[in-house]
Amino acid sequence: MKKLLPLFLIACFSTSSAGPLEDCVEYAEYGLPGNDGALLCRMGYLLAHDEVFKTPIWVIERLTREKLIGGEAVRKDNYKADPDLPPGKRSELADYKESGYDRGHMAPAGAMEWHQKAMDESFYLSNIIPQNSHNNRQIWSNLEAQVRDWALRRGELIIYSGPIYDNEEANISIGASKVGVPDRLYKVIYDPQQKEAIAFIMPNQQIQTKFLPNYIVSVREVESITGLNFLSALPRKEQNRIEKVRAAGMWERK
16 A cells, blocks of 8 residues: 655655656655756656756665566667657757767666566656766666665665766757766665665766776765755754765675
């Protein structure tokens, strides 16, 4: 039986949300990272969309062991403009054509095999950023695989992903829609059972996977750079304990 969203979360949702609000309660349980952007509720994730850069501001997934075991959804690579965003405020397929950038998922298709609708919706361009092809197919892809492995071993993870624009006024863009090319990417992973987090910020460029531990940061550092507030539904004392700690290395086996 689905829970209703707490009143403070309902107030954060805009009328542009796709689908009933209670369909995304599992993603919003620990609070929304920010109030900006059009909220889009999907089967496999919740995101806030930036109509200026035409990319997500943040994307929340809730990955469980149950979702990762036995999924049979087929990846079709059917990228498409988000039907719940109006033309002019969204990215289009033509923007990425011959751009030199991959269509990089924030909520990855590899985590959506548990349901065909979740898989298909992960290819909406609202969930996509222009990503360096080597970054997307190597270090970022390996980080996504590592997150899935952690979720299998730990049982459940809350994952936040998104782009970082270091100089918004001088930002590079692609296509007629002027889709913003991020300078960096972030990922914040929270284990609600162990009550600990690990976070990453990495440049949107070619990086060897062996250097992944070099990009571990504290959650507080991601917040400082992005202006977002992760895990805002937790008591302030607990937030401080979790968010100020920079993981010493890649999470040990649990």
